[in-house]
Structures are given as C-alpha cells and as structure tokens.
Amino acid sequence: MSYPDRKDPVANLRSDAGLASALRVSLARLTRRLRRQAAGNSLTPTQVATLAAVDRHPGMTPGELAEHEKVQPPSMTRVIAVLEERGLLSRTPHPTDRRQVSLTVTEAGSALLKEERRRRDAWLAQRLKELTPEEKAVLRQAAPILEKLSRI
Missing domain, CATH: 1.10.10.10 (Winged helix-like DNA-binding domain superfamily/Winged helix DNA-binding domain)
Structure with missing residues (x-):
C-alpha cells in the first residue's frame, strides 16, 4: 500500500487515502481540544x-x-x-x-x-x-x- 506524500497536503487531499489521513488527524486533534474544555x-x-x-x-x-x-x-x-x-x-x-x-x-x-x-x-x-x-x-x-x- 502506498501512503500519500506528506510533504504536499493538497496532493494528499486528492486521493481517498490522503483525505482519510487528513480527516483522521484533524478530527482527532479537534476531539482532544474539545475534551479539554x-x-x-x-x-x-x-x-x-x-x-x-x-x-x-x-x-x-x-x-x-x-x-x-x-x-x-x-x-x-x-x-x-x-x-x-x-x-x-x-x-x-x-x-x-x-x-x-x-x-x-x-x-x-x-x-x-x-x-x-x-x-x-x-x-x-x-x-x-x-x-x-x-x-x-x-x-x-x-x-x-x-x-x-x-x-x-
């Protein structure tokens, strides 16, 4: 399995794998910040x-x-x-x-x-x-x- 190029965030979002990775990271970070509240x-x-x-x-x-x-x-x-x-x-x-x-x-x-x-x-x-x-x-x-x- 190939992984999206982490150096090019725009290219990452063009593939399902890249979008999945970006969403996972962003949602996890947002969830942690909300929990801290x-x-x-x-x-x-x-x-x-x-x-x-x-x-x-x-x-x-x-x-x-x-x-x-x-x-x-x-x-x-x-x-x-x-x-x-x-x-x-x-x-x-x-x-x-x-x-x-x-x-x-x-x-x-x-x-x-x-x-x-x-x-x-x-x-x-x-x-x-x-x-x-x-x-x-x-x-x-x-x-x-x-x-x-x-x-x-």
Missing part, C-alpha cells in the same frame, strides 16, 4: 460518552449500552457503577424483564451534561468566529457528511 468535571471521556448515550436513549439496559458504545459488558458495568456512585446515573427495574435494569440519567447527570455541552459549544463557537464566511459555508455543507460518516 470539559476537564473540570473529572469524568473520563468514556464516562461522559456513556452518560450522553443514556441521556439520548433513556431506559437502555447495561447490555444494550455496552453494545451501543462498542465496549465489553464488564467494562460497561464498571463505568455504570462509577456514574451511579457519583449520582449521575440511576438503575430502575426493567418494565418487562425482572432480570434486567433500565438506566436513566439523574438530574445531576443532566446538569453535568448540559454544562459540558455549553462549554464545548462556547469554545467551538469562539473558534468559528475566526473563520471566514466562505470557510463557515464549507463547514455547514460538511457537517451532515461528517455525521453520516460517524454512523456508517
């Missing part, structure tokens, strides 16, 4: 992602959540325990299967997520102010495409 909450990225997933899909079982987040059930059990211990997540009996529990985000968990999103959005909005109108237009077109890539 939430450093005050003392949760790990996995814990935040788990809390956000339950917020979007209330009533999930731990097994469904592990599958959704692409982690092993024992790992998810540990994450759930920490979030529950911190009062951010609660377990309730499953409505149809007594062997299962359903997960929901507590008021404290919702407040934490709201603040986390506010801080990240504020940081990103500030960065967007530094862009030209043309660059913002390109990002508006790219946003649905990036969302599609995240779901494939």
